[in-house]
Amino acid sequence: MKASDRHRAILDLVLMRDANVEQLSSALGVSEATIRRDLAQLAKERRLVRTYGGATARVGTHEPEASLEERKATQREQKEAIAHAAAAHVADGDTVFLDGGTTCAALARHLAARQQELHVVTNNLLAVMTLANAPGVQLTLIGGDVRSSSMSTLGPLAELTLSRLSVDRAFLGADGVVAGFGLCEASAQQAWLKECIVSRAADVVVLADTEKLGRARQQYWTPLQRPWRLITSSLAGETLLQPFREAADIALEVAPCGPSDANAGAADDLPSFAG
Template structure:
């Protein structure tokens, strides 16, 4: 098979969900070196993104779900993730809560924790925290109605003036070896700014977001960080993160 046709066939396989190098080797009957070379070439052409141990589609700018849809979906899993994350918040901590419904669930778990300081751009989190006398600092900026969070240059400048013991981030997708994907460049860059100001970084993501590259703007995570996901996450998927060496994986049970 000519190189061009072989790579087109490999592209179709990756887009259909076959994103593991070993699986591609078996499917095409090729050596690992050849498969990796073809994947590298497709990535250089920006037709796929390389991930640890394989590849993923670059994303097709999937339309964002409405806030109501996201609030209703995976609710039990988000609550379980939030409970696990809350155990890592200690009295005296200054933490950052990113935008999103899973981090809003964490805010509800922290209600009443008067020994902490929460900095956030998540308007969904503010009511639960302030009603329970938690100290809250709201980062200003432009409001995104689809997530009820703030972002933009004002938010970026504000973040240069404060550091955090821990930051809790959400994401549209989380890919091992690649980072977090988001719908806009502003969202992705803001998460990078947040991570840069935190001593510890936690990513809260339901299992459906793992190895999901449905958007084209990325926040790289090359430092040590912790992934908190739910009981539905499959072991082979989690192994891709654990094999990186800089990722600690916590798997929450629905009934924690």
């Protein structure tokens, strides 16, 4: 495992709970000496705090958000596979919500091609461009403030609109998804909007590629305290999937993904203490 990947895994682990050198060594399959060097480097970079025998997260630790172009370019095959699997959960006549993000935008493309009678409610401007002229689709755009990094809307106006409607199924994206915790986001407005969506949906489906599983490097959370479904890709290793398999309130679905994305998924097979 590359040092950068190992550092990322260490940060994910200590953000979930304090961890000692022995635990980190066992989880990552490297020597305790390597872990100590990694912790020293991460502490020097002020990304965590060293403790006696281990480390804890810095208060307020978070990573910069990826740009929209970066998001479009990463994990494309996984997102398409996940979107294809998600589309199978949409029936003729359904009212569905599509969250912001590129995976939900991929789902919009699948729905536009299906010639179904649907009512799609969304805050995803990428999805709006796809669905605006789709036959049989009634489209409702949730208004609000435009967030350029995801091309989605949020804020008080979006929250007010959501309080006046309900949907059969909500498809949500996230910066990270952790069993037992929920969805993590870069802003309080994003997290609260997702909580509003969850409260108005009969069913909740989270769409997350392998890079999002067990990822807890943002500061704001949407708790999922109800049964929900996670759709991810077959490139996720069992270590990543296990916390979701063990959670009684999560239905885990693994979408088949082609071998050409195997290298992209390999670095994501990182352990998590979550769940």
